[in-house]
Amino acid sequence: MSGTMKQVVLASYAKGNPKPSDFRIEQVPVPEPGEREMLLQTLYIAVDPLIRFSLDEKLLSGASRMDLGAVMVGPTVCKVVASNHPDYSPGDFVEGRTAWAEYAVVAPDQSDYRGPPRKLDPSLAPVSTALGALGGPGQTAYEGVVNVGRLKAGETIVVSAAAGAVGSMAGQIAKALGARAVGIAGGEAKCKALLDLGFDAVADYKEPDFADQLKAALPEGADVYFENVGGDVTLAVLPLLKRGARMPMCGFIAYYGVGMEGPGPDHLPGFYRHIMAKGLEIKGFAGIFAGQKGLDDIAGWIKEGKVRFPESLVDGIDAVPEAFSSVFSGHDHVGKLLVRIAPET
Numbered sequence: 001m002s003g004t005m006k007q008v009v010l011a012s013y014a015k016g017n018p019k020p021s022d023f024r025i026e027q028v029p030v031p032e033p034g035e036r037e038m039l040l041q042t043l044y045i046a047v048d049p050l051i052r053f054s055l056d057e058k059l060l061s062g063a064s065r066m067d068l069g070a071v072m073v074g075p076t077v078c079k080v081v082a083s084n085h086p087d088y089s090p091g092d093f094v095e096g097r098t099a100w101a102e103y104a105v106v107a108p109d110q111s112d113y114r115g116p117p118r119k120l121d122p123s124l125a126p127v128s129t130a131l132g133a134l135g136g137p138g139q140t141a142y143e144g145v146v147n148v149g150r151l152k153a154g155e156t157i158v159v160s161a162a163a164g165a166v167g168s169m170a171g172q173i174a175k176a177l178g179a180r181a182v183g184i185a186g187g188e189a190k191c192k193a194l195l196d197l198g199f200d201a202v203a204d205y206k207e208p209d210f211a212d213q214l215k216a217a218l219p220e221g222a223d224v225y226f227e228n229v230g231g232d233v234t235l236a237v238l239p240l241l242k243r244g245a246r247m248p249m250c251g252f253i254a255y256y257g258v259g260m261e262g263p264g265p266d267h268l269p270g271f272y273r274h275i276m277a278k279g280l281e282i283k284g285f286a287g288i289f290a291g292q293k294g295l296d297d298i299a300g301w302i303k304e305g306k307v308r309f310p311e312s313l314v315d316g317i318d319a320v321p322e323a324f325s326s327v328f329s330g331h332d333h334v335g336k337l338l339v340r341i342a343p344e345t
């Protein structure tokens with residue numbers, strides 16, 4: 001296939017939260033697939049917060065660091081345009097980690113630990129859900145709630161960043177398990193969206209009476225805290241955890257822009273006091289461990305009408321830098337934020 005395409009490259013390392021000016025859009029030739037490779041047309045790009053870990057000048061944590069001028073990479077859903085690989089045919093829909101570009105060449109035999117691109121069946125669910133409810137965010141929510149949090153029917157879970165891709169699934173999975181779900185989000189619209197999704201109560205962390213809202217939402221405390229944020233949100237949750245509460249540590253987005261030190265004198269001494277006094281169990285995890293079992297259970301709950309898959313769309317590759325940056329600075333989107341690069345048909 002000849003012609004040119006747009007791609008997003010890293011223009012400067014992120015200082016604090018990423019800004020659209022940290023990225024540059026380039027026009028380049030569409031690549032040609034070689035032996036056992038395929039050419040993909042990008043349909044959706046997921047602007048995941050964890051990509052921030054690869055944007056520090058010096059790698060602090062995470063798997064890799066981007067070079068300046070390199071094409072950004074992340075979770076995508078694509079359509080196969082041309083294939084020199086026997087396992088894939090033109091027209092197939094696939095989910096994987098590919099370039100932030102309108103087209104990408106992929107060698108399935110040289111995939112990373114996630115394995116080759118996953119083929120999707122559009123008759124089972126919209127292919128975009130492979131980046132949300134039926135993909136990494138769904139698996140992450142499942143791993144945190146079911147395997148790490150060990151949430152049981154009748155217990156209460158509190159979820160931070162609850163209106164995001166992972167949080168919105170975590171609360172719904174909790175409800176499907178027969179637990180009580182309390183969501184923390186920023187702004188009235190997001191809090192209302194959580195109640196519409198079936199959360200039992202919400203607290204708006206952007207309001208001055210947030211701590212009181214949270215107390216009212218958790219009159220008997222919480223058995224599990226699904227941690228996505230860190231900082232002041234976490235400090236408000238800790239006093240409300242029950243003895244022996246579990247704290248699946250999924251992420252800490254409020255601190256992604258501040259390196260290893262944290263802002264000023266941190267609150268770790270008080271944090272550790274809560275851990276000791278209450279015998280809290282805190283465990284970090286990665287969503288991929290939920291595997292196919294997590295996705296199968298979620299698909300079953302979707303079929304039963306117990307779980308929905310909220311997603312928000314913005315359009316065009318030029319919108320990717322702004323969309324990615326908005327994840328860290330508060331936006332109005334609920335559920336998985338996707339950038340639609342091309343129509344599915």
Ligand SMILES: NC(=O)c1ccc[n+]([C@@H]2O[C@H](COP(=O)([O-])OP(=O)(O)OC[C@H]3O[C@@H](n4cnc5c(N)ncnc54)[C@H](OP(=O)(O)O)[C@@H]3O)[C@@H](O)[C@H]2O)c1
Nearest residue numbers: 049161164165166185186228250251252253254285286287
């Ligand atoms: N462990 C794993 O395997 C794994 C996998 C995927 C994601 N994660 C982590 O899970 C968390 C959620 O990811 P996601 O994919 O659901 O992201 P998402 O859909 O982009 O949602 C992120 C949400 O975080 C909230 N937020 C941003 N900055 C904040 C701040 N300073 N204080 C409080 N809230 C803030 C925003 O909601 P508001 O507008 O309500 O502030 C935003 O909607 C992140 O920490 C991410 O890194 C971990």
